[in-house]
Amino acid sequence: MPESYTLTEEEREILQELMNIAFGKSAADLADVINTHVELRIPDIKLMPISELPAYVQEKIKGYTNIDMVEQSFYGRFKGDAVLVFSQGAGRGLISLLQNDEHEALESDPIDILETETLMEAGNILISACVGKFAEMLKDVVTYAPPMVVFNKHYSEAISLNHDKKDMAAIVMKTDFTFTKGDVSGFLFLITAQESIKWLKEALQSFMEQYE
Amino acid sequence: MIFEQIFDSINIGIVILDRDLKVYGWNRWMEVHSGINKEKIKGKQIFDVFPNLNTPKFIRGCKSVFTLGSFCAFSPRLHHYLFPFKKTGYSNQRFEYMQQSCRMGPIRDENNEIKYLFIYVEDVTELACREQIIHEMNLRDGLTGVFNRKFMGERLKKEFSRYKRYGGVFSIIMFDIDYFKKVNDTYGHLCGDFILKSVSSKVVSLIRDIDCMFRYGGEEFCCLLPETEIDPARVVAERLREEIALQENIFEGNTIKVTMSLGVAVVEELDDSYERLLQRADEALYKAKAEGRNRVVVSG
Numbered sequence: 001m002p003e004s005y006t007l008t009e010e011e012r013e014i015l016q017e018l019m020n021i022a023f024g025k026s027a028a029d030l031a032d033v034i035n036t037h038v039e040l041r042i043p044d045i046k047l048m049p050i051s052e053l054p055a056y057v058q059e060k061i062k063g064y065t066n067i068d069m070v071e072q073s074f075y076g077r078f079k080g081d082a083v084l085v086f087s088q089g090a091g092r093g094l095i096s097l098l099q100n101d102e103h104e105a106l107e108s109d110p111i112d113i114l115e116t117e118t119l120m121e122a123g124n125i126l127i128s129a130c131v132g133k134f135a136e137m138l139k140d141v142v143t144y145a146p147p148m149v150v151f152n153k154h155y156s157e158a159i160s161l162n163h164d165k166k167d168m169a170a171i172v173m174k175t176d177f178t179f180t181k182g183d184v185s186g187f188l189f190l191i192t193a194q195e196s197i198k199w200l201k202e203a204l205q206s207f208m209e210q211y212e
Numbered sequence: 213m214i215f216e217q218i219f220d221s222i223n224i225g226i227v228i229l230d231r232d233l234k235v236y237g238w239n240r241w242m243e244v245h246s247g248i249n250k251e252k253i254k255g256k257q258i259f260d261v262f263p264n265l266n267t268p269k270f271i272r273g274c275k276s277v278f279t280l281g282s283f284c285a286f287s288p289r290l291h292h293y294l295f296p297f298k299k300t301g302y303s304n305q306r307f308e309y310m311q312q313s314c315r316m317g318p319i320r321d322e323n324n325e326i327k328y329l330f331i332y333v334e335d336v337t338e339l340a341c342r343e344q345i346i347h348e349m350n351l352r353d354g355l356t357g358v359f360n361r362k363f364m365g366e367r368l369k370k371e372f373s374r375y376k377r378y379g380g381v382f383s384i385i386m387f388d389i390d391y392f393k394k395v396n397d398t399y400g401h402l403c404g405d406f407i408l409k410s411v412s413s414k415v416v417s418l419i420r421d422i423d424c425m426f427r428y429g430g431e432e433f434c435c436l437l438p439e440t441e442i443d444p445a446r447v448v449a450e451r452l453r454e455e456i457a458l459q460e461n462i463f464e465g466n467t468i469k470v471t472m473s474l475g476v477a478v479v480e481e482l483d484d485s486y487e488r489l490l491q492r493a494d495e496a497l498y499k500a501k502a503e504g505r506n507r508v509v510v511s512g
Binding site: 026029030032033034098113114117120121124125128129132133136141142143144146 | 268269272275276279280281282283284285287289290315317320324
């Protein structure tokens with residue numbers, strides 16, 4: 001890996017601290033939007049080639065048998081993909097949490113549609129809270145592609161990257177979260193695109209300079 | 213100047229709301245479909261004009277845009293529409309209002325502060341219509357229009373798990389047309405098809421809205437009667453038998469009468485799957501055949 005694509009120990013620590021602060025703020029904002037507290041644990045930060053990512057993610061989520069996922073790309077100078085992994089069936093717990101009682105969807109399988117839409121909404125909110133707050137602290141503004149929901153997969157099928165540049169590096173930030181109501185928990189992976197790493201290193205530097 | 217022209221000529225609705233959810237922008241598409249001019253609506257609270265938007269989901273969407281900078285979606289599958297507009301085009305009677313796919317997101321000032329939110333409104337009525345048609349085609353039998361065997365499996369499975377989880381009761385009737393092969397051999401397959409259609413629509417007209425009729429295969433059918441004990445189920449079966457036996461089917465000048473044999477079963481504690489229940493109804497149907505046809509036999 002070229003040196004410009006590695007993180008020094010100091011940079012990793014700043015990043016971790018920064019994410020801690022960002023996630024703390026996200027939790028407060030989330031409580032305001034969805035009226036429930038979301039606990040976000042201290043993130044774990046790793047730099048790895050993209051080819052190793054699926055194995056890494058599978059290792060982290062192997063406690064789950066079947067999973068539902070929400071994937072969303074974000075674009076800014078901070079750019080990459082967010083992947084939320086829930087244990088299968090979490091959508092139902094989220095339905096009551098979000099008071100979605102709009103059952104009059106299509107005649108058949110309304111609950112499936114409701115579950116998909118609820119996962120999509122909750123995922124969208126959670127991802128934009130975490131990504132948005134983090135980007136904001138580094139003076140960046142991001143936009144988002146619509147989220148995609150992947151239903152009822154075996155955990156070993158998580159992250160089937162069809163990336164053509166498998167030797168590219170990614171910074172992977174992993175955290176686990178729990179909604180205090182609704183008994184829903186899962187993992188959030190933020191996968192930073194390689195072209196963002198240079199910016200991220202500079203942004204971390206100028207963030208630190210404020211305090212020097 | 214350029215952007216204003218695009219704003220007003222683009223074929224989607226664009227609404228801009230300020231932080232108090234008062235209308236700041238309203239493009240021509242919105243004027244055309246709502247019949248409200250932008251001068252009229254500008255500065256008005258959106259809920260005063262569209263009270264139907266005052267839902268937890270919409271409010272949560274606005275909050276997440278202003279607080280988190282989120283982009284959120286209101287899909288036509290769940291919400292059908294945000295703005296109750298008349299549908300356009302001639303073809304479809306399926307929906308009362310225009311089906312809409314809507315997106316919402318932040319608009320920032322030069323300091324990146326979120327000052328407004330936008331809502332894009334896209335007319336997806338045609339698409340929703342096609343989706344519904346394809347969806348229905350997948351559930352129904354092409355000849356008779358009643359539900360197909362694939363859907364029967366799904367529906368009975370659901371009914372059965374509901375029963376296992378919450379209790380309650382439901383019954384099924386398996387039935388087929390007696391000596392159907394003879395109809396085909398005597399009058400031809402077109403006539404056979406006609407009889408299948410005619411029997412199906414008669415049965416559908418006799419059962420309740422909450423009941424479902426499925427074509428099991430060939431001339432064999434099944435009815436699901438939710439919330440129905442065995443005695444009323446037997447009464448329904450008896451009524452179907454009588455009415456079909458009385459019905460005169462007229463095909464190319466020939467009056468053809470057919471009878472049916474029916475097997476009825478109610479779900480029981482001992483059934484470990486819906487297939488077991490089907491099997492019991494099927495056995496009752498065979499008994500009805502063996503006992504001379506044109507009759508109802510109850511399982512057990």
